[in-house]
Amino acid sequence: MSGGHDERDEWYDEGLEGAAEERTFAALPPAHGRGFAVTWWGQAWLKALEDTALDNAQLKAGRRLARSGAVGAVSVRPGRITAVVSDRDRTGHRSDVLLQRLTDDEWDRFLDMAVERAGHIAALLDREMPPHLVEDAAAAGVELLPGIGDLEPECSCDAWDHCAHTAALSYQLARLLDQDPFVLLLLRGRGERALLDDLQVRSVARAAQTGQDEPERSADSGGREREREPEGARGVPAGEAYATGGILPPLPPLPVLPESAGTPPSLDTETAPAPGVDASAVEFLAAAATAEAHRALAEALAPGHAPIGPAAALTVAEDAVRLAVDAVRLAADAGADADVRVLARLAEGTGRDREGLRLAVLAWELGGAAGLAVLEEVWTPQGETAARARAALESAWEEGERPALRADRNRWTLAGGGAQLRLGRDGRWWPYRKVRGRWVPAGDASQDPATGLAGAGEG
Structure with a gap:
């Protein structure tokens, strides 16, 4: 068949737009010294190919290409398999x-x-396809395995029958079918997850129907009443019952987002806390955790939110930094009404005094983790970073208007004044103002040093 699009394409691909599943398999290594199909269902696939193809020479050429590793990644979706197959001269052909x-x-x-x-x-589930499964399906009027004429070729080489490229793709698919018969079911229209979900729904419905029959009761030889199975009832072999346990039910609907985070239970009871337990600190942490959970749920339920993947592993140093940042965030969330003892505990836990914690909270509120890093981190710009910083400072003011700045690593202090610029690792400039002998964050960061210095009330 030619590589062009015709009515037969419509017949096979109808409804493929938005198909539930597509699987892509990496190119398999060369198959030197082994058959392409070991399982009986893989051999049945190859029989359908070999009974359909009219030119045995093309089949032999296809086997040679498949054995040499000329078949690229194989894409399997309902109704179609696709791969790029390369000739000996490395010319690639899109084959379906x-x-x-x-x-x-x-x-x-x-x-x-x-x-x-x-x-x-x-x-x-054991990646097997026993013959009686195919036989029972056929008895139900469903042909799972292809027969003569069922495998339709398409190739960009414009061959009208199976060419070496589509034959090579078919031989390669037989190897994939050996590993996983669900590939055949996907090709027939249903992916593994959708298939198992549908089976679970039907199993539950069937169990609900059969479970409505009340067991009959009878008396044993001693006159004691016992349950008797309904006429025709049959047990289920343990192997079959265990196998269905791997079929997961459909996911429940997403929870409804509460209007607010809610209030954790109070710990103010008649029972005194255990020695070393600060009840007010525990209450504060519970309230903070509740608010954070509500915020995370709101983010997860927002339209377009990406799935949350597994958390990246943290080194000990990274974990310590995260905990220190969390302590500052907790203090910021607590606000001015927080218990003094709670704030003192947070300050102590992060190695700060009360004033240091207040400055950290201010930096957090102005710039989050980046603002907190600029408050506490001293580093020396090098290479391209240093060149960019010098260029930004030279071009920020007109000639004759540039203020005198004294540089000390990533900090530029206004000579004779109480203002300072700090360069963050993201290339932004953060304004600081000196208050009672301590440098205090004075505003948002800026890409322009002149704007940053103006934010500190200078320049």
């Missing part, structure tokens, strides 16, 4: 093999059959 997807009605029959026979599910 199409297989008709099962209809919704066929999927319903297959899933109903699978729910009735939990052993089929256990086999699939």
Whole structure:
């Protein structure tokens, strides 16, 4: 078949837009000295290919390409597999093999059959496809494996039948089918997760229906009443019951965001706290944790929010920095009404005095973690960073208007004045003002040194 788009494309690809799943497999290593299919279902796939192709020479050429590792990454989606296959001269060809997807009605029959026979599910989860699964599906009117003429080729080399490229792709797919029969089910239209979710829903519904029958009761030889299974009731083999435990139910709906964080329970009780336990500090931490949880939930439920991945591992030093920053954030959240003892504990825990904690809170409120780093970190600009800083200072003021600044590493202090510029590692300039002998954050950061110095009330 030519590589152009025709009516048959529409027949195979109808509804593929927005398909639930696509899997991409990295290029497999060369298959020297081994067959392409070991499992019986992989061999059935190759039989469908070899019975369909009209030119055995193209099949042999395809086997040579597949064995040499000429098939690139393989993309599998409902109704189609795709890969770039390279000739010996390294010319790449986009190659596709199409297989008709099962209809919704066929999927319903297959899933109903699978729910009735939990052993089929256990086999699939073990990456097996026993013959009786395919036979039971066929009895339900569902053909899982392809037959003669079912594998339709498309290739950019414009061959009208299976060429060496589509044959190589088909041989490579047989190796993937050996590893995971769910690849065939995806090609037929359903991905593994969607399939297992649907099976779980049907299993629950079936259990609810069969569970409505009340067990009959009878008397044993001693006259004691005992339950008797309903006529025709059958047990479930342990292997089948265990296999269905791996099918996870659908996720519950997202929780509704409360209007506020709420108030943790009070610890002001008649029982005195244990020695060394500061009840007011515990209450403060509980309230802060509640507020942070509410803030995190609001962010997670916001439209367009990306999924939260696993947290990155922290070194001991990074963890200490994070805890110090969290203490400042907690103090900032506490505000002016915080218990004096709580603020003293936070200051002590971060190695600051009360005034140092107040300055850290001010820096946090002005610039978050970046503002806090500028308050406490002294570093020396080097290389390109130093050149950029000098250029910014030279161009910030007109000739004759430039103030006299005394440089000390990343800090430039106005000569004879109470203002200072601090360069952050992000290239922004932070204004500081001297108050009662201590440098105090005076405003937001700026990309322009003149604007920053003006923020300190100078320049």
